[in-house]
Amino acid sequence: MLLFSALAVLCLLPLLILAAEDYYKLLGLDRDADDRQIKKAYRNLSKKFHPDKNPNDESAQKKFVDIAEAYDVLIDPEMRKVYNQHGHEGVKQKQAGGGQGSGHNPFDLFNSFFGGGGRFQHGQRKGQNMEVRIQVPLRNFYTGADHEFKVEKQAICEKCEGSGSEDGQRDTCHKCNGQGMVIQKQMLAPGIFQQMQMQCDVCGGKGSTVKHKCKVCGGARVVRAEEKYELAVEKGMPNGVRATYENEADESPDFLAGDLVVHLLQEEPKLAGAEKDRTDGTFFRRKDHSLFWREVVSLREAWMGDWTRNLTHLDGHVVRLSRKRGQVVQPGTIEVVEGEGMPIWQHEDGPEYGNLHVEYVVVLPDQMESGQEKEFWTVWEKWRKKKGVDLRKDLGRPEHDEL
Template sequence: MKSIFVALSVLAYLLFAVVVEAAPDYYSILGINKRANEKEIKTAYRQLSKQYHPDKNSSPEAHDKFVEVGEAYEVLSNKEKRANYDKYGDPEGPQHHGGPGDFFNNMFGGHHGGQHGGQQRGDNSQLNLNLALSDFFQGKDMDFEVEMVNICTDCTGSGSSDGKKIKCKNCNGGGVVMIRRQLAPGFVQTFQSQCDQCQGKGSIVANPCKVCSGSGAKRGKRKYDVHIPAGFPRDGVQTMEGEGDAYPDIIPGDLHIVFKEDLSRSWGYRRVGNNLYRDEVLTAKEALGGGWERHIPYFDEIETEIKLSRNAQQMVRDGEIEVVQGKGMPFHNADGLDDDKHGDLFIQYKIVIPGGSKEAAGHVMRDEL
């Protein structure tokens, strides 16, 4: 039996040596030096992410490079992960990879060396942000604050006002208690259970932190900045990994940011996929006689208006649709060969007669025809 255990231990060491690799050079990936500030990191990331985005770059290496750039930015834009990476070479800190003993535990499910497996992962969080249609059209950089659960800064998550803890008397510091249960006369079951006094930690806080009431976590504001590319889909999601609510001894979940369209700020347009739709009202005189011109607002920063017109005696029917090609939404999933690819704009004309109704307008137009 001992020889089998030794053989398995050797195998675990060999496998551990194979799977544990050095962290990539994130600074080189972004093309910056180790003294780069937050703005320089963000600028480098945006330039490279646009360069290697699979929607813009169809080369076989673009996808891998895009993922690599995103991973580098995730680490270097996070102060804690960056500090760990600079100091230990690993964004998760010195204990991230553990050792062969931990690897052995993960493989065989044991508690070798007193380790108790991985941490629990927290739930994901969702945040809805409302944007005008012009923001989806042009793209936008957004800075915002959101209230989340954060590790208490006063006690650094310990829950103790003085940093002191005392051994739990209920479990004698073991974190578990033995429970005996009689199943039937002469039959007694004995099993371990997590101590409900210290929640399995083996110690309790002597003087709870007054800021977080001993919980080690407290709700507070966080600041984020995100980039919405032009043509980003309505109800599209950006995921901030590890930015969910944070509690001591729990790995935070992700923060999902959902971008909603504020329909009250759409300038009369309706978005369906990559196309735009709009109703345009004409008087009976304009519809029958033509000879009119008007300019409707448009989302482009350079071409801020679109001209609609009819020559004299050029009739417009009620419900007639005019297609303005290439004036719809930008393609978010462009093939990378045409950066200015857009959908179309569909204008539907509605004829209005003073004192009449839409149905009456339709009868008038039919009579004239």
């Protein structure tokens, strides 16, 4: 019986090892990823799954720990080689045999990247927010779309991990003893002195100094870097809506990054380059849930009717406009087409749309041909006399003497 149990455990062991998520997959990396890519993946994912950002979410907390474990292994060249050859079990044996334990505390690791004691603490010093404006075509507000944009900002140096030191070592400042501030005395009068607290001029208020400055950041601990972000434009989002990316503003080892605030704006309409992307709807005007379109008709069409127009909407579907024969269109007439406006954002009862308002503009000819003019005048006079129409009187204007 004992032998059977031992064999069962041995058979299950490979399955348990396989159940652990692959470190590369966990960080979203290829197996040939370099150190820079590994650090970047850890930075993004650790912020996303940090327990303080996901309270009462056990799966996010476990993910945060797993991400730290994956980074710890892959960033170490020796441990990464062991993992590539022998997987999770090889890493465990290496750690046990070398007395390394199971890696760094996840919060200590997070702290080395972002500062702040490894937590997004309330009352903790926080940097200023950044605001950017992103313009997208009206079509994206109608159909919804995923956008990618880049922001240049201050980032913690990945080479020295924010220490400013080539070897990772910082020495306590000899002048301020690590306080970052010094007390200076100033004599106001004989025997009368004033004490003032000032920033240490040796360490610049940091409390520590560096012998061998990092070659990438020059000891500044931060660099300018371009970061890529994804923005989901939802159907019917209002123009000017704000999207907030927490703790994605300028970074520093001394404070928690502020928020990146994105203002989503509608760009001015322009003709699409590709024929398949061209729609009449490109030149729609929007107000809240309503869309507005100006349709131009000729004098004959306005007077006689008997026409049909196909209006290509923002997503490519066709809205049909028409008038029957003898149906007159008055200049400035507004036709309301229900359900052809903008989607109503986050509508509780499912998809719902506003209305499309079509304004008809009648274009008069500059000059009529003589035969056409004579024929038109004859028909008009015959109709006017039959109906007893007098334009002067029917206008309702008061009589007055000509000057």
